[in-house]
Amino acid sequence: MFESMPSLPADPILGLTVACRADTNPNKVDLGVGVYKNEAGVTPVLKAVKQAEAQYDASEASKAYLPAQGTEGFLAQVNDLVFGEGHSAVAAGRVATIQGTGGCGSLRVAAELIKRANSHAKIWISDPSWPNHASLLGSSGLDLAFYPYYDRDQQAIAFDQMMAALANTGPGDVVLVHACCHNPSGADLTTEQWQQLTDLALARGFTPFIDMAYQGFGDGLAIDAQGIRYMADKLPEVVVANSFSKNFGLYRERVGTISIVAQTASQADVVKGQMLNVARAIYSMPPSHGAAIVETILSNPELKSMWLSELDEMRDRILHLRQSLVKAIANTGCERDFSFIERQKGMFSFVGITPSQVEELKTAYSIYMVDSSRINICGLSSSNVAYVADAIASVVSK
Numbered sequence: 447m448f449e450s451m452p453s454l455p456a457d458p459i460l461g462l463t464v465a466c467r468a469d470t471n472p473n474k475v476d477l478g479v480g481v482y483k484n485e486a487g488v489t490p491v492l493k494a495v496k497q498a499e500a501q502y503d504a505s506e507a508s509k510a511y512l513p514a515q516g517t518e519g520f521l522a523q524v525n526d527l528v529f530g531e532g533h534s535a536v537a538a539g540r541v542a543t544i545q546g547t548g549g550c551g552s553l554r555v556a557a558e559l560i561k562r563a564n565s566h567a568k569i570w571i572s573d574p575s576w577p578n579h580a581s582l583l584g585s586s587g588l589d590l591a592f593y594p595y596y597d598r599d600q601q602a603i604a605f606d607q608m609m610a611a612l613a614n615t616g617p618g619d620v621v622l623v624h625a626c627c628h629n630p631s632g633a634d635l636t637t638e639q640w641q642q643l644t645d646l647a648l649a650r651g652f653t654p655f656i657d658m659a660y661q662g663f664g665d666g667l668a669i670d671a672q673g674i675r676y677m678a679d680k681l682p683e684v685v686v687a688n689s690f691s692k693n694f695g696l697y698r699e700r701v702g703t704i705s706i707v708a709q710t711a712s713q714a715d716v717v718k719g720q721m722l723n724v725a726r727a728i729y730s731m732p733p734s735h736g737a738a739i740v741e742t743i744l745s746n747p748e749l750k751s752m753w754l755s756e757l758d759e760m761r762d763r764i765l766h767l768r769q770s771l772v773k774a775i776a777n778t779g780c781e782r783d784f785s786f787i788e789r790q791k792g793m794f795s796f797v798g799i800t801p802s803q804v805e806e807l808k809t810a811y812s813i814y815m816v817d818s819s820r821i822n823i824c825g826l827s828s829s830n831v832a833y834v835a836d837a838i839a840s841v842v843s844k
């Protein structure tokens with residue numbers, strides 16, 4: 447049965463990590479893979495997580511299955527974190543939230559749910575977007591379409607083009623939007639742009655599907671979720687996939703959530719049953735550990751404040767690295783303006799160089815980034831930022 451299967455090419459980003467690991471240049475820099483790294487180049491376990499794990503371990507009394515939707519304590523904490531305490535839609539019972547397996551698993555369950563609701567739905571994805579969006583959502587069999595999002599000449603959102611493309615949508619359409627820290631561009635919607643997009647959703651009848659994988663990495667927990675909170679208040683239906691991989695550093699624990707904002711509380715109940723049925727047919731029951739840690743942290747004021755300060759630290763480090771890189775490139779006397787990197791949010795930005803310049807950075811300087819010139823800002827550190835800035839200035843000045 448399997449003998450006729452063709453082998454697939456390696457994932458380009460993972461291939462980059464392997465190539466970087468094999469590189470013996472002591473100055474090598476990995477700006478490829480999308481995980482947070484500290485100054486030492488390590489993706490740490492947060493202190494709040496370590497303490498919560500110790501507490502939870504000591505108190506865990508059973509390994510019997512969790513409730514299929516996750517524990518009530520976890521879900522209540524998540525609703526407060528994602529929608530903000532006392533949100534009108536949550537208070538009205540219009541929000542059905544269940545635990546998911548990371549952001550990816552949550553996106554996939556949401557896509558299967560959308561397909562059940564409307565097998566002719568079309569999902570619009572930003573161009574560019576995180577490549578796995580097309581795989582995760584397209585695997586459900588739904589049609590995909592793409593809307594322009596990033597203007598590579600202006601290094602900013604192509605908002606007018608985006609709105610013009612989405613003006614062609616209708617009630618059967620679902621528009622995937624990144625809540626914050628757009629991957630790969632770092633270009634986020636402003637408050638006014640979220641409002642305009644909401645007005646367009648009302649006018650055209652499309653359903654927004656918001657992917658939040660970096661809450662707290664952009665401007666802070668509340669601002670990063672502003673689009674979700676605003677749309678959930680103004681629109682009849684919103685789909686949200688949320689991940690705790692980055693903001694809690696729980697990557698391998700696979701914890702996230704899916705929330706459906708429905709028109710009424712009774713519709714939300716029906717949708718919840720359907721979501722659980724979708725999940726049952728994929729993985730049956732969610733894993734416990736990551737969600738237990740999130741719940742333990744969010745429900746303990748001391749651990750929560752420790753987590754909040756660690757989250758601030760991660761966000762500040764990213765911001766500081768963005769500023770340092772822009773300054774260091776300017777200090778080389780490079781004529782090209784890279785100040786857009788400072789204005790963008792989260793772990794990623796496009797440097798805005800050609801694939802052959804990306805290649806030159808790799809071969810001549812051992813600086814690794816994907817061909818699109820997307821970099822993970824966290825791969826920088828105070829010890830390599832000048833080296834990277836010199837190298838970028840040198841390849842663009844030729």
Ligand code: PMP
Pocket residue numbers: 480547548549550551576624629657658659689690691692697701702
């Ligand atoms: N959405 C976006 C935009 C992402 O960048 C990622 C992770 N790279 C995810 C979702 C999913 O993350 P995970 O499954 O690891 O929680």
